[in-house]
Amino acid sequence: MGFRSYVMAACAALSLAGCAGGSGSGPNATPEEAAAAAYRAGAPYTLTLYTMVNNRTDNGAHTSLMVNAPSQRVVFDPAGSVRFSSVPEVNDVLYGITPQVKQMYESAHARETYRVRIQEVKVSAEVAEQALNLVRSYGQVPPTQCTQSTSTVLGQLPGFESIKTVWYPNQLSKAFAQIPGVQTRVLRENDSDDKDLAIMQMEGAIRAQNGQ
Structure with missing residues (x-):
């Protein structure tokens, strides 16, 4: 394959990979803010893979x-x-992934143009804590690397050794x-396809419930 063909193939691959729209990461919260928001859902301990799929x-x-x-x-939520x-x-x-926040997160991704495939598996407390430590230590993920980073984390866990590092969301979903x-x-x-509008409406509903 010539250099030009290689570049074109690489660009095509990136355009099909997840997170191609770029990272939405904002400024980091402080450790104190993150600690204060911590939410414990209790057992069963689980890993849940989200795959956002284009309906068309x-x-x-x-x-x-x-x-x-x-x-x-x-x-x-890498990138x-x-x-x-x-x-x-x-x-x-x-x-701070309370039941309400969990529902909001899932709903914000599901819209007329995309559906959300949600795959959940129970794991031991030890595996869940190892996964937590891995994602917290991974660092901010560059655009287009959401699936690569998630599959890298999963492949390090006991019982998930069959999952290899991959770039495509559907490929990881199939392995999971x-x-x-x-x-x-x-x-x-x-x-509507406007996620920002959906988020504003959800947060407005929460403020209304809290009397703000």
């Missing part, structure tokens, strides 16, 4: 991972674009589905 093409568009560990529940003002973020890890005990559901909504 069926191509995967983004990958993220929710880790429910004994110490707290977080979402590793993601869904951020809430009330949810502290440090290096692409979202803290082979892990024993994985439960899958798909979330579809008909909201």
Whole structure:
């Protein structure tokens, strides 16, 4: 393959990989803010793989991972674009994943143009804590590397050695589905494609509930 052909193939691959739209990461919260927001959901301890899928093409568009560990529940959202003002973020890890925030996170990704494939598997407390430590220490992820970073984390965990480092969301989703005990559901909504508008509406509803 000539150099020009190689460059064109590489560009095509990046355009199909998840997170191609760039990172939505904002300024990091302080360690104190992240610690104050920590939420413990309790057992069962789980890993939940999110795959955002284009409804028109069926191509995967983004990958993220929710880790429910004994110490707290977080979402590793590498190079993601869904951020809430009330949810502290440090290096692409979202803290304070209460049931309400979890629902908001999933709903913000599901809209008329995308559906969310949600794959959950129960793990031991030790594996969940190891996953939590890995995502917290990974560091901020560059654009286009959401699936690469998530698969790298998963492949280091006991019981997930079959998962290799890959670049495509659907490829990781298929590998994750082979892990024993994985439960899958798909979330579809008909909201506008404007995620920012959806986030504003959700946060407005929360403020109204809290009397703010």
